[in-house]
Amino acid sequence: MSTHEMNVYVAPLQGFTEAPFRHCHASVYGAADRYYTPFLRIEHGEPRHRDMRDVTSQLNDNHDVVPQIIFRDIDEFDLLIGALKEAGCRRVDLNMGCPFPPQVNKGRGAGVLRNKALLEKVAERIDAERDMTFSVKMRPGISAYDEWRDIVDIINAMRLEHVTVHPRVAALRYGGSVDMDAFAAMFSQLQHRVVYNGDIMSRDDAARIADSFPGLDGIMIGRGVLACPSLIAEMREGRDWSSEERVDHLLQLHAGIFQHYSTTLCGDAQVLSKIKPFWEYLEWEIGHKTAKMIKKATSIEKYEKAVASIG
Ligand SMILES: Cc1cc2nc3c(=O)[nH]c(=O)nc-3n(C[C@H](O)[C@H](O)[C@H](O)COP(=O)(O)O)c2cc1C
Structure with missing residues (x-):
């Protein structure tokens, strides 16, 4: 697939890809196919107000936005989904990749990868919420590149629109390098549509991924868009801007x-x-x-x- 045709999504980046950035990015460069919000969290027992304001902001009027949630148990999941439903959202991305120890140690983000019981409950909820569409953003594991194998059947059984894979173990956070063998293995075993995420900084990087993985649903770009906000427009136009x-x-x-x-x-x-x-x-x-x-x-x-x- 050429990079002109593939879906290109802007990754969730706490502190950056909030409504003002998304709105201005879409108006200056043309909107990406989708923008994911930084994760919404529970604070003091309820969805954080600031996060909800971001999701319901008027600034979302010029782009397609998908809220992402982070949760450590089914109660947090239910509270966040309830609030998003009430706000009129019909699509939600589930964070299973946040690497920060304060979150992971409490079982959120990448911590969910080791919680089969929670994943089973999430699968049930997703089944029940028929008017909503879910996706997952995950890493291969917390410290080892094969941890996903323990949960792949549960993930495959979930009713998901796609799975975004960032092929770095959480222990690396955003450093070191992505592991393309791990990505290839996950791509072959996941029965959902797969979105690739990680270290796409140029049109060449995007083309390499598109060529290596025919059938990919799309790519998600985070830091590459902060460093070169025109990157997606350049991909669509098939030329490097001056x-x-x-x-x-x-x-x-x-x-x-x-x-x-x-x-x-x-x-x-x-x-x-x-x-x-x-x-x-x-x-x-x-x-x-x-x-x-x-x-x-x-x-x-x-x-x-x-x-x-x-x-
Ligand atoms: C400052 C910062 C904030 C991030 N916030 C989130 C987040 O809220 N939710 C999430 O799923 N990933 C988050 N990520 C991870 C990115 O979405 C992405 O997976 C990661 O940066 C790799 O993609 P990239 O190399 O294209 O940036 C964050 C990354 C950074 C650097």
Whole structure:
């Protein structure tokens, strides 16, 4: 399959792919086939309000958004699904890959991979929720690349739209390298449609995956979209954009995100803490000096001056 034709999804990235980013990305570059929200969680016994606001935001009007949930037991699952149903959501992605010890140790994210009893209950719930569509985003295991084999039958029996596989054990978090043998094994054993996720940073990376795995449902890109927000548009157009085009568009993207946060957050410090991390992924495009100026900006004025020096 050529990369023009395949489904391309934007991965959930806590702190980044919230509604303002998704909205501005879709309006500046054209919407990706889907955007996944950072995971929604239970806080103080109920779905976190901030997460629900993200799912119901008006900013979702220009793109296809799928909420993702993280849960450690069936009670958390039920609370989150109940809230999403009430908010009118009909599709949900289940996080079975978050690698962070505070989550995994409590049995959430990748922790679910070792909880067969919970997976059986989730399968029952999915069966019962006939008007909803579910997908799973998973890793091969917490510390070993063959842990998925213990649960593949349960996953295969679930009524799922697709399974996204990020072929890195949770112990690696986002470091080290993806294990393509593990991905190939999972791709061959999973009876659902499969989406590949992990380390796609260029059109060539995407083409390599598409060529190696005919029949793939699509690819999901996370950090590659932060580092090169035009990547999906470039894939669709089948050409690399010039540096001028990239910079021009990313300035529009970040002006939009900045505009949103400067009207919804209070004070320079809050706004800066939200927008500065985006630029860390863009150092290769804007240069070390500018990236450093942005990182060190202690006021909006200094931030705007640093951004104005780009291009
Ligand atoms: C800062 C950050 C936040 C993330 N947040 C989530 C999340 O909320 N849910 C999730 O399933 N994965 C999350 N991930 C993992 C990504 O969705 C993706 O699986 C991973 O980054 C590998 O894909 P990539 O190489 O294309 O970025 C996060 C990753 C990063 C770096």
